[in-house]
Amino acid sequence: MSIPKRPKLVVGNWKMNGLRGDLSELTAIGEIASASARVEVAFAMPAPLIHQAARAVPGLQIGAQDIHPEPGGAFTGGVSAAMVRDAGGCFTLVGHSERRLGCGETDAMVQAKAVAARRGGLNAILCVGEDATARDLGQAESVVGSQLEASLPSASDAARLSIAYEPIWAIGSGDTPSLAEIARIHATIRQACVRRLGETGRTVRLLYGGSATAANASQILALADVDGVLVGGASLRAATFAPIVRAAIAWATD
Ligand code: PGA
Numbered sequence: 001m002s003i004p005k006r007p008k009l010v011v012g013n014w015k016m017n018g019l020r021g022d023l024s025e026l027t028a029i030g031e032i033a034s035a036s037a038r039v040e041v042a043f044a045m046p047a048p049l050i051h052q053a054a055r056a057v058p059g060l061q062i063g064a065q066d067i068h069p070e071p072g073g074a075f076t077g078g079v080s081a082a083m084v085r086d087a088g089g090c091f092t093l094v095g096h097s098e099r100r101l102g103c104g105e106t107d108a109m110v111q112a113k114a115v116a117a118r119r120g121g122l123n124a125i126l127c128v129g130e131d132a133t134a135r136d137l138g139q140a141e142s143v144v145g146s147q148l149e150a151s152l153p154s155a156s157d158a159a160r161l162s163i164a165y166e167p168i169w170a171i172g173s174g175d176t177p178s179l180a181e182i183a184r185i186h187a188t189i190r191q192a193c194v195r196r197l198g199e200t201g202r203t204v205r206l207l208y209g210g211s212a213t214a215a216n217a218s219q220i221l222a223l224a225d226v227d228g229v230l231v232g233g234a235s236l237r238a239a240t241f242a243p244i245v246r247a248a249i250a251w252a253t254d
Contacts (some may be wrong), residue, residue: 008248009162009205009228010222011125012043012235013065013093023049026057027236034059038252041245043235044093044125047079048222053117054088063091063122066099069112069131072121081120091123093230095151097168107150114153114161123160123232126151127206128189132169140181141188148192155197162205163189166231170210172233179219182208188208212242221251 012029033041042061045053054062064227068078084092094117095110110126117124123219130143130149144165152158165185170176177185186206208220209230220226228248234240 006205006227007038008252009040010032010248011230013232014045023053030057030059036249039248044227051088059091063089063100065093067092068112069116081116081122085121092117093125110151115157119156125162125164127164127171129166129168155200158197164207164209166209174211176211184224190225213247213251217244217247221248
């Protein structure tokens with residue numbers, strides 16, 4: 001049975017950067033994205049910018065960088081899936097390593113957030129990735145495997161789920177794994193998805209993240225089981241993000 005080509009998904013993650021005046025950076029990207037039906041372009045925005053970004057820029061998917069696992073209540077500072085949706089967002093990242101490490105988020109919390117996203121009507125991009133020590137010990141696959149085992153939601157909650165493989169040592173460092181390493185880990189993630197989610201696991205989009213730039217995006221996007229990229233630093237300016245979006249469009253129209 002042939003499996004339809006999954007459309008590429010290019011996601012920018014602004015992290016804790018950007019004010020309303022910076023939203024003009026999204027305009028050119030929206031224009032490029034609107035011209036291709038085969039590539040989806042999304043931005044995980046700081047929460048206060050979600051509403052304006054979603055209203056102002058057609059052609060882009062706008063989402064959050066995190067949500068609270070509960071639907072509402074006495075959780076000072078929390079942002080629920082329903083709030084993100086109400087602001088015009090359609091997805092959220094969950095389990096980014098900066099939250100796992102900086103905010104002590106466990107796999108169980110990440111799983112609860114993925115479930116909350118689904119129930120609140122948001123797509124989720126679940127992030128996994130090993131640190132430098134695990135990599136040096138040759139344990140990247142086992143670390144990623146156990147993160148997935150403990151944080152993937154059940155099949156019924158996995159619809160509209162993507163997974164981002166982001167080695168922690170590659171984020172913001174300018175280093176990336178070799179293409180062979182990325183391909184190997186993505187194949188492992190795909191197997192884990194199919195094992196845990198059944199046939200649905202083949203439709204989950206797998207993104208690579210960690211120092212993805214215009215210089216390496218074409219080669220990374222051409223790998224089997226790489227369905228897109230999650231881009232931090234290079235997503236902040238149209239000048240550095242547009243070539244990555246164009247690389248995805250070129251691949252999709254090949
Ligand atoms: P980077 O960040 O592209 O700046 O390495 C990626 C991420 O953390 O999502």
